[in-house]
Amino acid sequence: MLRYVLGRLPSALGLLAAASLLIFWLMRLVPGDPVDTLAGPDASPEARAAIRAELGLDQPFLAQYVDWLGDVLTFDLGRSFVVGGQVSDLLAAGAVNTVVLTLTALALAVTLALVTAVTAVVAQRRWLDALLAGINTVALAMPTFATGLLLVLVFAVVVPVLPSGGTPPDGFVARPDIALQYLLLPATCLAVPVWAGLSRFLTEALRSQLRQPYVTTARAVGVRHRRIVLTQALPNALPSAVTVLGIQFGTLLGGAVLVEAIFTWPGLGRLIEEAISGRDYPVVQVLLLLSVAIFVVTQLVTDVVHAWLDPRIRIGGAA
């Protein structure tokens, strides 16, 4: 098992290194110059050159990259050009909010997907299948900003029971009940597409497991349908569902940018939006690299969980 994880590490590190170079290079291709933003339109050429030198932007590309990489590896993330302050402080402030939001959404999506998929397969009712498939399609088709605005309209404007945006004033720990009210709308909005994809996949995976010969064996010895679904088909369907969830995690990260904008949620999504509009290279670079790192780690965790769930990988080798 440990060997399996170690075997995955080199490619993960390689991917991160390649991504860091690509991100750094792409940032320099983006039209617009941070010096313009900082110096203003009336600055003299000397002032502009001074700013450029101070930011290190007069160095050759590779030197800039190596400099930056060395800083990142020593956790010196530098100063923000535009938003102001240390990048690490900005990250720390936003990260808590985003982590709370995405984890809540993830838990919501996974729980709902398990409940709906298992219910549909256990119940074996045509009308229920049709209903769930309909809801599923709508959920997949609705863009996040539309779901978000709809939720705000219904639960904060027409029936004002939940706050329309912002984070809980006392933080997440002091008053969990209030925190939950603030979390409910954005987390639901973020969870909807992930739930839709995952539950559709899981339902199909369960159905195809039910067609496997081992299920016939279990039926032939008299095990009931519901028990077969829960104790036999589900453990077989889970490994591939975990892989799908890993891929869906990207949707979650991308969705966070939109959801945070809609619900004025001061997280990393909001930060990256501000940083990109201001050409705030240091902030954007670090955030992009961070999201790649999160994605790589997610895939690694996915693989490990997949292997752990499947004894054929976990134990390996025939006797």
Added chain:
Amino acid sequence: MTDPVTDPLLVVDHLAISFAHPRPAVNDVSLRVGRGEVLALVGESGSGKSMTARAVLGLLPPGARASGSIRFRGEEVLGLPEAELSRFRGSRIAMVFQEPQTALNPVRTVGWQLREALRAHAPVSRAAARARAVELLSQVEIPDPEERLDHYPHQLSGGQKQRVVLALALAGEPELLLADEPTTALDVTVQAEILALLRRIRDRTGTSILLITHNMGVVAEIADRVVVLQQGDVVEEGDTRTLFAAPQYPYTRQLLASVLRLPTPDDVPAAPLRGVPEQAGTPALRFSDVHVRYGSSRRGRAFPAVNGVSLELAPGRVLGLVGESGSGKTTLGRLTAGLVPLAAGRVEVAGEDLFSVGARRRRELRRDLAFVHQDPEASLDPRMTVGASIREPLDIHGVGTPAERRARVLELLEAVRLPADVADRRPRALSGGQRQRIALARALVLRPTLLVADEPTSALDVSVQADVLALFRSLQQELGFACVFISHDLAVVHQVADEVAVLRRGEVVESGLVADVFSRPQHEYTARLLAAVPVPDPAARREPAPLVEVAS
């Protein structure tokens, strides 16, 4: 054993099963199983034998409609709702399936699956379930049952898996065991053990067995009575000895006649050579101390698939490679085309070292080499017409004009005894036997000097197998290609090969002329293989000596 007529355990009356397809799967089947009786339900693919058995347990695939009557101890079971059926499943009627590789849940331990089967009928404590599971595994004669409980299916050999499937079926102490081709997927020595075990279980517990099989040898070994099915109808029924001695119905006679038999010691030894007489000159194929390893050798976990094999095949001769699963016979076949990496040794095709010549020359050598695979359904492109499939090698190598290529396709269709209009059909529209003829035609289109046939008739019914083998033999004599013929079926190899090499765990244990090796085996393993083949003659039924299971 009671009289099946006056006191039957299971009565099937005028059972019919149909799908959306126009031809019903089962047309009109009536049969009785007595208490303690072994009844064999025999037929070729599509005869409806599996569907009949599944109907008894209400395990028909979705969309199937069944009519008629199935009574167990006088109680009607056909058409019962699921909840009612579970009173019967496992506890009174149980089932054993063909494919042990997929019949067990891969992510649950053996012990868990046994416990689940025990709990399906009555609440049982963990400790009691464990004790009973150990007992069941001992009953199916699995060594170290205690230890096996914590194993996953993939850690067991094929034969052990089938024993676990059998233990699951026995968990509810059923009165009737439905066994659907329980030994078909197993090696011949393992098959003999499982059949002997089934017989002992019947003798010990008095369980009736409805055995579904296509193998007349298996029937002769174990069955008390036989019911023969053809396309969903019962065509003949009778006591095993009587039926084998004097089959009444032509289909039964044909079925018995097409069973290939191995020579018995009473037969005239050393039959005359049937192939082209041995020719001097360069061998068509030569393996010199060949080694193949699978897996990474760096981590020290390399598995030797072929371990120091030396063989020679003269032009125009047929070499049979026989062995059980894991013996390396398929690997040797693939090695002939350079499809697996060679760890050590030399492979010479027509005198040239296949692994040291350049890529271009290797491609040229491969042109003279053809493959026929086991499953014609998987090896023909379903979207291409049969004619295009046969012509494809000509197109790839740019042989002849389009008109000549078309003519060659028709010539080959005629050679494999198929009508010319088959060329415009697609593989799906053909039967298994026809598809295998197409695969043979495609293999021969470039006039190969060496043909590798990997289990070419294993997926076919016996009557079709006999035809395809006869065709193969006559084409081989006519066209004079050398052939490596891979099979697990000793009788098939006996039928077509001039020479034979017996493989075991990647090594040749014995080789020589087929007639010599089969009538006077020198190696103890060859003798054991030959002894394990079920003989299609109930009079010759024997209790085989206990065998040590061959790990695969």
